Amino acid sequence: MTGITSITRRPSYSAMNIPRSSCIRCGVCCKKGGPTIHTEDKKLIEKGKITVKFLFTIRKHEPAFDNIRNLIAPAKTDIVKIKGKKDSSECIFYDPSNSECRIYKNRPVECRELKCWDTREISLLYDKNRINRKTLLSGINDLWDLIQDHQDRCSYKKIAELSDKVKCDNIGRKDALEKLNEMLRYDYSIRHLIVEKDKKASEMLDFLFGRPLTATLKMFGLKTKEDAYERGCINDA
Ligand code: SF4
Known part of the structure; x- marks a missing residue:
């Protein structure tokens, strides 16, 4: 009779503790x-x-x-x-x-x-x-201007400062929340604008403008409502 009748499994490298090369x-x-x-x-x-x-x-x-x-x-x-x-x-x-x-x-x-x-x-x-x-967008000046504008208006440095105010500063909290909501609305509108001009650009948005703020604000302890983009609505978590 030919054929394999049993297989002896070799232990993994990590199980054998053998250094890999x-x-x-x-x-x-x-x-x-x-x-x-x-x-x-x-x-x-x-x-x-x-x-x-x-x-x-x-x-x-x-x-x-x-x-x-x-x-x-x-x-x-x-x-x-x-x-x-x-x-x-x-x-x-x-x-x-x-x-x-x-x-x-x-x-x-x-x-x-x-x-x-x-x-x-x-x-x-x-x-x-x-x-x-x-470097990757050299030669597309209008697009780069838009990206810079977005970078200034939705700067993560500002977001970190504002989210600290939301959490720690009772007096400045309302103003900080409003500023964060403005950023959220702007982040939405710029992406929307690009896709309106060219539907295929939707695949490029995370490269052009980074991930949407609705996905990243949670890293700052902020949570957004589901329809946050339309209404610009942030609550502190
Ligand atoms: S490109 Fe991705 S899948 Fe390919 S080697 Fe790098 S990490 Fe792995």
């Missing part, structure tokens, strides 16, 4: 989230290997997880990243059924440099040469 395609890095885009990756975007609809921006001063320091801190600059899947942080290009990257040959530099068993190289690269929105 190569990628075993466990997918852990891809499941933790997409990589940050660096200037070395610009050509991938210019050649259409990675399109802007797969990117999103963590805006300057937005709370962001720092993988190297293992803490959440305000972003020092814009951070442009590959999106996660809906309701998960798993990189949008990760194919769990085959444990593989759908853009492997054109994966960004962070993915090429990452060796989970030796993080020295990725640590050197991590916060260097991060690409920003302006």
Whole structure:
């Protein structure tokens, strides 16, 4: 009789406590989230290997997880990243059924440099040469003006100050809430305006203006009502 009659399962590397020296395609890095885009990756975007609809921006001063320091801190600059899947942080290009990257040959530099068993190289690269929105949008002046206006009016630095007032300052609370609601309405209207001009642009909004404030204000202990966009309605949580 031929054929396999029994399989002896090999214990995992971690169970055996064996130091790794190569990628075993466990997918852990891809499941933790997409990589940050660096200037070395610009050509991938210019050649259409990675399109802007797969990117999103963590805006300057937005709370962001720092993988190297293992803490959440305000972003020092814009951070442009590959999106996660809906309701998960798993990189949008990760194919769990085959444990593989759908853009492997054109994966960004962070993915090429990452060796989970030796993080020295990725640590050197991590916060260097991060690409920003302006670099990717060079030549589209009107759009950049809109983005700058949004960045000024919906600055995360101001949001942090106002949310502190909402929580700690009884006298300034009403005024701070009104200012936050103004920001919320503006954030909605600018996105709406762009999509009215070009429906396909809806896929690019998280890159152009970062994630909507309705999704990010909870990081400041603020909660928005479901129809917050239309009415601009924030309550402190
Ligand atoms: S781009 Fe590819 S290698 Fe990089 S995190 Fe996404 S799935 Fe993984």
